[in-house]
Amino acid sequence: MALARFDRYVDRHARTFTERLQTLCRMPSVAARVTGMRSMAEAVEQMMQRVGAGTRVFKLGSGFPVVYGECGAGRRTFLVYGHYDVQPVGQLSEWSSGPFAAATVGGKLYARGASNSKGDLVARLCAVEAYQKTFGKLPLCLRFVIEGEDGLASPSLTRFAAEHADLLRADGCIWDDGYKDTKERLTINLGFKGIAFLELRAFGARTDLHSKWGGIIPNPAWRLVQALATVVSLKGVITIDGFASHVAPVSAEDAQALKSIEIDEVGLKQEFRLSGWVRGLTGRALAKELIFGPTCTICGIHTGHTEAGLKTTLPGMAVARLDFRLVPDLTPGLVVILLRKHLDERGFEDVELIELGSAPYAKSSIKSLVARAAIESAAEVYGAPPVVYPLDPATGPVGVMCGANTPPTPVVSFGISYAGSNPHGPDENIRLDDFIQGIKYFGRVIHYLAQNDQERDQSEDHEDAVEAVKVFRDQG
């Protein structure tokens, strides 16, 4: 009954809520480009205040501020983590409309950041508003922690976690990484792979030269290619010495959870226009690789000239970015040590290795309160039980947030995106129906947490909730 009233409020305000999202999406906030970040942080704070949150803005060092907002009060406290910065837009020519036009076409809202993750932030704040309008003041404490450096490896959030651990003491953490899969099933994640984001650099002459010198002056592009070719095999297997021995076997609980995960191979292949998967994997083996396999991805290579004009250059420098997604027991520090050693032993001492960013993996139990709230609230809104991932193939700074407590805070994550949202590519978009549905779902999660407020303190959940959250310390 009460939830029916909540839903009516959401439906009546659907247009207003959508406009609020468009307003945020029209404010460019590419952390890498710096511009627009301050006004974006202010807009987030104002939106929090609008739903009655007490706010604080934490400016830590030279970074972009962490915007903090607290709603409601009760015995339990939950963190809601998000970010207001967006990814770089990439090639403008690949976008159908301006990345900050926030155009709505055919029930979709197109904007850089619509999916990752302004849509989730606005949906959650709107749910708080609707919940309060329906039920009155929240009977639990929700702490929104919204950072501006998701695209910059979250240095301010890391500092925030260290300096304000008191604000992060919580019974659970809700993140917004998640989407409907190609079969329209909500996915819920109970953990995240870690990341080691590295840059390899090779050097030749002090500047790009005429390529007539190609026969006698060392070419850093060849050097980089030869070094990279030793890191991953032709079959796509990571061949760094000793790497595989640090990958933990999949536990019985995880193997069980894996059985319910089915990758929509046909749908994804169509979506991404793929002819096949790495090593021809399929079925259970494909799912296992996606969820529990470590990755080493070339995210980018740049050297010399490949633009318009036939410039025959001998490059002076070559750069590659490598992104390792880390499963238990791989840590960012370990990857750096293993890769450096691997390169050195093959004579690539001259290839520089630079750490661009890192985050540890995080892993929660299905028995934690936030996990149950998310899982058990889903069917009513989405019409079917969610797909629960024991580990999300993606990463987030959530390890930093959850690792501030001992034992680490259980984390659960879900979002309003869908399989076609393309959050890091051109034409990033969300479906407006998913946005409204997400507001209704988040209201139910709040409701579940509020109703279960009186049950016994399941602190023992916490202990087996997180197998390992290790905050990576730079090992040089």
Added chain:
Amino acid sequence: MALARFDRYVDRHARTFTERLQTLCRMPSVAARVTGMRSMAEAVEQMMQRVGAGTRVFKLGSGFPVVYGECGAGRRTFLVYGHYDVQPVGQLSEWSSGPFAAATVGGKLYARGASNSKGDLVARLCAVEAYQKTFGKLPLCLRFVIEGEDGLASPSLTRFAAEHADLLRADGCIWDDGYKDTKERLTINLGFKGIAFLELRAFGARTDLHSKWGGIIPNPAWRLVQALATVVSLKGVITIDGFASHVAPVSAEDAQALKSIEIDEVGLKQEFRLSGWVRGLTGRALAKELIFGPTCTICGIHTGHTEAGLKTTLPGMAVARLDFRLVPDLTPGLVVILLRKHLDERGFEDVELIELGSAPYAKSSIKSLVARAAIESAAEVYGAPPVVYPLDPATGPVGVMCGANTPPTPVVSFGISYAGSNPHGPDENIRLDDFIQGIKYFGRVIHYLAQNDQERDQSEDHEDAVEAVKVFRDQG
């Protein structure tokens, strides 16, 4: 005596001549950027008319025009080949002053195109002016052929050569590729390596994706890296199947010429800030590799994201550009066939191979009239005999020009640049003293050709002049 008068004219007009060059250098004419090309062609024509040349402008298809100018008349005819387009400027931030500001600092003129090759074009036209003011009308015919597509693999020039072979019938051809080496010795080239400029492309998903997919979606960047790693060995040796067997042994005449070539290893290492040469080559072996070695240079690779912002992307496409410099008996068509076969046999059928441009190698005898004119006129101006290269490590469309006749026209090349001119990189520059010296030298070359007008027709020179100039026909 007469040449002293010629020199005085040049010295009196040094400032005017320099200003003429600055005017051309202030007109951006990057063929790849299209803008400014038409007004540049007009300016070249006007400058030709100013020294009394009869001009014609050949607009062939959709390309940039070939500007043709004819001066003087006599029994013999010589081609002067050049180009009015310039290379892309690259990163503006790497330039000390604007690439089209044509700033003069410390006796140097900085501009994109100053060295390659507006400086030479202006110097040669000024020399014609000074020669005529001193000696009267030229007693031989000089045909300036100045194209606008040096940076675009010269499609219009190729068509011009095919459609106007009559205009290219000549006793010799003078090109402007050349410079003073680090020991300040003029270099003269009697041939040029050919080129095959290719692009390799690998494809993955239809667009860049979030790198969480890295474990299961094929990454075209890894594919490209693995394919490239089979093309050149760790030691920098081209490892394409069958490639080496097409490299002709160095002839006795060439081996003799090679002995007089000494690479200023210390000077070049300092200039380019190098710690060493490919495979640790040094001395005679280094010179032989530079002059007679075929090359395979990665000129550029682009895939994914390497700019500001930590964008963890799984690229949808990866591109590499390869530049092969070709020595006898390698042809562009042969390289394409060998590389395609090599990749296919290793399972890289999916890696696309695209031909971006090509030119055959050209090679002349030291006994040809233009070669003797250039070699024997040098010492008086430069104070020392020139260094004669039997084959220039660089390439030019000169093969197209010289191949229009049977037997091919002997070619000789020299220029006003110096070892620090950096013609394809930032801060391209020439020294103004070299520019003036170049005018005086070109006047002497004209004088030598004019004085030797009556000697027996050395048509037999032509026959052994060019060992092989093969016009490459696209073999698909």
